Amino acid sequence: xxxxxxxxxxxxxxxxxxxxxxxxxxxxxxxxxxxxxxxxxxxxxxxxxxxxxxxxxxxxxxxxxxxxxxxxxxxxxxxxxxxxxxxxxxxxxxx
Amino acid sequence: xxxxxxxxxxxxxxxxxxxxxxxxxxxxxxxxxxxxxxxxxxxxxxxxxxxxxxxxxxxxxxxxxxxxxxxxxxxxxxxxxxxxxxxxxxxxxxxxxxxxxxxxxxxxxxxxxxxxxxxxxxxxxxxxxxxxxxxxxxxxxxxxxxxxxxxxxxxxxxxxxxxxxxxxxxxxxxxxxxxxxxxxxxxxxxxxxxxxxxxxxxxxxxxxxxxxxxxxxxxxxxxxxxxxxxxxxxxxxxxxxxxxxxxxxxxxxxxxxxxxxxxxxxxxxxxxxxxxxxxxxxxxxxxxxxxxxxxxxxxxxxxxxxxxxxxxxxxxxxxxxxxxxxxxxxxxxxxxxxxxxxxxxxxxxxxxxxxxxxxxxxxxxxxxxxxxxxxxxxxxxxxxxxxxxxxxxxxxxxxxxxxxxxxxxxxxxxxxxxxxxxxxxxxxxxxxxxxxxxxxxxxxxxxxxxxxxxxxxxxxxxxxxxxxxxxxxxxxxxxxxxx
Numbered sequence: 001x002x003x004x005x006x007x008x009x010x011x012x013x014x015x016x017x018x019x020x021x022x023x024x025x026x027x028x029x030x031x032x033x034x035x036x037x038x039x040x041x042x043x044x045x046x047x048x049x050x051x052x053x054x055x056x057x058x059x060x061x062x063x064x065x066x067x068x069x070x071x072x073x074x075x076x077x078x079x080x081x082x083x084x085x086x087x088x089x090x091x092x093x094x095x
Numbered sequence: 096x097x098x099x100x101x102x103x104x105x106x107x108x109x110x111x112x113x114x115x116x117x118x119x120x121x122x123x124x125x126x127x128x129x130x131x132x133x134x135x136x137x138x139x140x141x142x143x144x145x146x147x148x149x150x151x152x153x154x155x156x157x158x159x160x161x162x163x164x165x166x167x168x169x170x171x172x173x174x175x176x177x178x179x180x181x182x183x184x185x186x187x188x189x190x191x192x193x194x195x196x197x198x199x200x201x202x203x204x205x206x207x208x209x210x211x212x213x214x215x216x217x218x219x220x221x222x223x224x225x226x227x228x229x230x231x232x233x234x235x236x237x238x239x240x241x242x243x244x245x246x247x248x249x250x251x252x253x254x255x256x257x258x259x260x261x262x263x264x265x266x267x268x269x270x271x272x273x274x275x276x277x278x279x280x281x282x283x284x285x286x287x288x289x290x291x292x293x294x295x296x297x298x299x300x301x302x303x304x305x306x307x308x309x310x311x312x313x314x315x316x317x318x319x320x321x322x323x324x325x326x327x328x329x330x331x332x333x334x335x336x337x338x339x340x341x342x343x344x345x346x347x348x349x350x351x352x353x354x355x356x357x358x359x360x361x362x363x364x365x366x367x368x369x370x371x372x373x374x375x376x377x378x379x380x381x382x383x384x385x386x387x388x389x390x391x392x393x394x395x396x397x398x399x400x401x402x403x404x405x406x407x408x409x410x411x412x413x414x415x416x417x418x419x420x421x422x423x424x425x426x427x428x429x430x431x432x433x434x435x436x437x438x439x440x441x442x443x444x445x446x447x448x449x450x451x452x453x454x455x456x457x458x459x460x461x462x463x464x465x466x467x468x469x470x471x472x473x474x475x476x477x478x479x480x481x482x483x484x485x486x487x488x489x490x491x492x493x494x495x496x497x498x499x500x501x502x503x504x505x506x507x508x509x510x511x512x513x514x515x516x517x518x519x520x521x522x523x524x525x526x527x528x529x530x531x532x533x534x535x536x537x538x539x540x541x542x543x544x545x546x547x548x549x550x551x552x553x554x555x556x557x558x559x560x561x562x563x564x565x566x567x568x569x570x571x572x573x574x575x576x577x578x
Contacts (some may be wrong), residue, residue, distance in 0.1 A: 008453070015411060015456040016436040017449055029459065030450055033512050038400040039468050044477065051221055051472035052479055054302045054332065055288045055528020061331035065124070075195045081425035091432045 003031045097125045097258025097341060098575045101315040103235045104167055104261055106156070115148035117320030119210050122168040126212070129578055134234045135254040137173050138181055139213040144168060148211045151440045154208070158345045163318050165208035165568035166573045170260040172251050173214040174221055175306065176295040177201050184297050185221045185229035187423045188417050188443030198295020200264060200306055207322050212260055215250030219445045220414065221299045223247050223269055224517045227508050227572025235504070236279060237576040238542055241500040242248045245275030245517075248309070252279040255309045257578055262319050265307045268299050269402050270497075272307045273533035277496035277545025280535045280574060282562070285521075287553045288528035289334035292327030301332075303402075303525040313534060313562040313574040317341035320555060336397045336553055344560040348383035352561065355489035357392040360520055366499045372537030372544040373495045379568050380493070385561075388489055397474050398523035399515060404458050404471035405526075410448075410456030417443065418504055446527075450511060482527040486551040491561050497531040498547035524549055532558045535571035543574075 008028050012019055019027060075084055082089040096118070099107075107113045123141055130136050151166035171177060174184045176194035178201070183189045197205065204211065218228035226249025228236040236242040236247035237257040244253040248265030251274035255263050265272045267285035276283025284307045291306045298304060308319035324338045356377065361370060381387055419425035419439030424436035444452070456468035485492060497517055507514040524531045529552055536546035546565075548557045566572050 003457070007457070011453055011457045011460060014460060015452050016415075016433070016440050017444075017452065018437050018441045021447075027453055030511055031454060033405060034454060034515075037458075038404060038467065038510055041397060041404075041474055043401050044394075044397060044474050046470060046473035046477070049473040049476050051469060052476040053472060055479060055526070063328050071195055078420075079192055079195070079203065079422035081419060081423070090420055091429070091435060093432050 003028055003035060096121050100311045101167060101261045101318060105163055108166060111292045114208065115151045116145065118166065119144050119148040119168050122260065128261060129257055130234060132239060132240055132578065133257050133259065134232045135216055135257065135259055136170070136249040137183060137185065137214050137216050137250070137305065140180055140211065143211050144210050146209065146356070151208050151210070162207040162322070164204065164322055166210060167261050168210045168212050169204070169262050170212045170251070171201065171263065172248050172265045174215055174217065174266055174297040175200060175264060177211060177214070179520065180214060180453065182214070183231075184220045185217045186448070187230045190424065192422055192513055195394045196295065199292035200323045201295060201328060203323045213253055215248070215263060217250055218247035218447070220250065220297070220410070221247040221266055221268055222410070222447050222451055224270070224274060224514050225502070225504075225507065226250065226275070227504065228445055229395055230445055233504060236501045238280065239501065239532050240565050241503055241543070243278070243504055245278035245497070245501065247271040249275050251309045252281055252283065254274050255279070255281045255311060256269050256576055258575070262315055264305055264306055264323070265309055266296055266299075266306050267525065268303045268406060268523050269542065270518040272309065273521045273531060273545070273547060274518060275427055276309055276533040277547075278501040278543065280476060280545075280571070280576070282316050282532065282534055282545030282572065284308055284316050284501070284532040284555070284558070285530060286320065286324065286526065286555055287334070287530040289332055290324050290530065290553065290555065292330040292333045294327055294329035298413040300406040301391050301413065303406060305525070313532075313559060313566050314345055316532070316562075317345060317559045332446075333403060334545050334553070339556050341556055342555045342561050345563050346563070346567075347560045349561055350381070352385045352491070353388055353489040354380055354385050355388050355390040355485060355492040356560070357390050357395065357492060357494060359392055359395050360494040364498050364516065364519065365495060366539070368506050368539040369495055369499060369544050372539060373546055376536040376546045377493065379565055383564055383568065390489060390492070392481055392485060392523070394474070394478045395523045396480055398526050399519055401471045401474045401478065401526055402522040403454065403515065405452040407455035408458050408468050409455070411452045411459065414448070414452055416547055419443070447511070478523060479528070490557055492549040494546055494547045494549070496520060496547040499543035500539050500544060520547060528552070530555050530558060532562055534562045534565060535574070536565070536569075537571060538574070
C-alpha cells in the first residue's frame with residue numbers, strides 16, 4: 001500500500017485540515033515512511049487473536065445517579081472565542 | 096538549596112531551618128536566574144505560590160500537622176489542568192485557554208498543601224520525544240544547553256534537574272515521562288494504567304496516557320506517587336485498588352529477587368556506551384544478591400508499530416474537539432462553519448500534531464481500518480500476554496530507558512521515524528499498561544543514562560524497592576548539572 005497526494009487530500013478533508021502543495025508532498029512522504037515501517041505487523045500471525053482496546057480490564061464503571069451542580073456557565077464561556085447572551089456564537093449554519 | 100531532594104527539604108522545614116515562604120522565594124529566584132536558558136516554564140504563578148507558602152507557614156506555626164508535600168514548590172506539565180491557570184498543551188490552539196477546573200491530581204496536590212509554581216513546557220499535545228515541538232519555545236537539557244531534554248515532558252524533567260522545582264508532574268503515552276527523565280538524569284515513573292486518574296489531563300491517546308511524577312530520587316518518587324494515586328469517580332478507567340504505603344518499600348533487601356533482562360533490548364540500535372552503563376547497573380544488582388535471568392520478549396519489536404497506529408488513531412479522535420467553536424483558537428476569517436473548522440485547526444496545530452492526526456485518520460478510514468487499526472489491537476493482545484507471561488518468572492524487568500543519551504537540538508527533527516525510534520524501549524510498556532520507572536544509572540561523556548525497571552500490574556511498590564536498592568549502592572542520583 002502506498003499513499004498518494006490524492007489520499008492525503010482525502011484524509012485532510014476528513015480531518016478538517018488544509019495544506020499547501022508543498023506540505024501535501026511532505027506529508028505524503030512522511031506517511032509513506034511511517035506506513036512502510038508499520039507494514040512489519042503483517043509478519044505477525046493474528047489468526048484467532050482477540051483485540052485489546054485497553055490494557056487494564058475495567059468492568060462497567062457507573063456513578064451513583066445523584067443530582068450535582070455542573071460548571072458555572074459564565075466560567076466556561078470565558079474560553080469561548082465568541083459568545084452572546086450566555087451562548088456560544090457560531091456562523092449561520094441553516095439558511 | 097535547589098540541589099536538595101524533596102525529603103531533605105521536608106526535614107529542613109520540620110526542623111524549622113527554612114520557612115516555606117523563604118523556600119518558595121528561593122525557588123522563584125532560581126527560576127528567574129536559569130529559565131531563560133532552560134525554557135522549562137510556560138507560566139509562573141508567583142502570587143498563588145507565595146500565598147500558599149504563607150498559609151502553610153501559618154499552619155506550622157500553629158502547630159498543625161502538615162503533609163509530606165506541604166509548602167514545597169513543585170510544577171505541573173501544561174496538559175494538566177489547574178483552575179485559573181492556562182492549560183496550553185504548548186499549542187497555539189490553546190494559547191489563551193484558562194482551565195475552569197482542577198485535574199484530579201491537582202486537587203490531590205492542593206489537599207496536600209503543595210506549592211504550585213506554574214506550568215511546564217512540553218511537545219505540543221505531548222507528541223514528540225525532544226520537546227522541540229512546543230509552539231512557544233524549546234526546552235534545553237540542563238546538562239548541555241545544545242541538547243534536547245527529551246520529551247514530551249521535557250519541561251518537567253529539566254525543571255527538576257535544574258532545581259527549578261523540587262518535583263514535577265508529567266504525562267506518559269509512549270515514554271514521555273521516562274525518556275526525558277533518562278536524558279536529564281532524574282527519576283521518572285509511569286504508573287500502571289488506571290493507578291492515577293486522568294481526569295483533567297488533556298487526552299492524547301486515552302488507552303495509553305498516564306500521569307506520573309519526576310523527582311531527584313526514588314525516595315521522593317514514593318512520596319509523590321502516594322499523594323496522587325487512587326480511584327476517582329470522574330475517570331472510569333481509574334482502578335478501584337487501594338493505594339499502598341509506598342514508602343514502606345524503601346530500604347528493603349532485594350536478595351533473591353528475580354530480575355529479567357530481555358535480550359531484544361540489548362541488540363542493534365543500542366549505543367555501545369549506554370550498553371556498558373546498563374551492564375554495570377546489572378552487575379550492581381548481582382552484587383546485591385538479585386537473581387539475573389535472561390528473558391525473551393519477541394513481540395516487543397512490534398510495539399512501536401502498534402503504538403504509532405493506536406496512539407495516532409486515538410489522537411485523531413480526541414483532537415477532533417479542537418474545532419474553534421467552544422474554546423481555543425478561532426481563525427479570524429472563514430467562509431462558513433466548515434471553513435471555520437478547517438482554518439482554525441490548520442492554523443492552530445503544529446506539524447507533528449497534524450502528522451499524527453493524518454496518520455490516525457488514515458488508519459481509521461474506510462478500507463484501512465482492518466489492515467491497520469484492528470491489526471494493531473490484535474498485536475496489542477499478544478504484547479500484553481507476553482508481559483503477563485514474563486512476570487510469572489521474574490519480579491521486575493530491566494532495560495535501558497533510551498537507546499542513546501540526549502541528542503543535539505535539530506538532530507532528529509526532520510526525520511519523524513528516527514525520532515520515534517528513541518522511544519523503542521518505553522513504548523511497549525504503555526501498550527501493555529504495566530508500570531515502569533527510569534532511574535539515573537550512569538553517564539556517557541557527561542550526559543546522563545537512565546535504566547528502566549518494569550513491574551507487574553499495580554506493583555509500583557516493587558519498582559520503588561528495586562530502584563531504591565540501586566540508589567543506595569550508587570551515586571548517580573546525587574549528581575546535579577553545573578548550571
